[in-house]
Amino acid sequence: MEKITQVEADNRERKTAAEAEAREIVAKAEREGLALLQQTRAAAAESGKQLLRQAEDRAARRTEEIRLSAEREAGALRQTAQQHLDQAAEFIVGRVVKH
Incomplete structure (x- = not known):
C-alpha cells in the first residue's frame, strides 16, 4: 500500500514537473516569437526607409534630367525667337525704308 502511495506521489510530482516545463517552453516560445516579430x-x-530614400534619389535625378532638358529646349526656343526677331526687324526696316 505504501508503495502504491509512493508511486502515485511520484507520478504527481512528475506530472507537475512536466506541466511546469511545458509552461516554461510555451513562455520561452512566446518571448522568442515576440522578439522575432519586433x-x-x-x-x-x-527596408521601407531605404526604399523611400532610393525613390527620392531617383526622383531627384529625374528632376535634374527634366530641368536640363527644359533648359536646352528653352535655349533653342530663345535662339529661334532671336532669329525671327532679327528677321522681323529687317523686314520692318525694309518696309519703312521703301515707303
Missing part, C-alpha cells in the same frame, strides 16, 4: 518589424521599417 526584429521583423524593425527590419521592415528600415
Whole structure:
C-alpha cells in the first residue's frame, strides 16, 4: 500500500514537473516569437526607409534630367525667337525704308 502511495506521489510530482516545463517552453516560445516579430518589424521599417530614400534619389535625378532638358529646349526656343526677331526687324526696316 505504501508503495502504491509512493508511486502515485511520484507520478504527481512528475506530472507537475512536466506541466511546469511545458509552461516554461510555451513562455520561452512566446518571448522568442515576440522578439522575432519586433526584429521583423524593425527590419521592415528600415527596408521601407531605404526604399523611400532610393525613390527620392531617383526622383531627384529625374528632376535634374527634366530641368536640363527644359533648359536646352528653352535655349533653342530663345535662339529661334532671336532669329525671327532679327528677321522681323529687317523686314520692318525694309518696309519703312521703301515707303
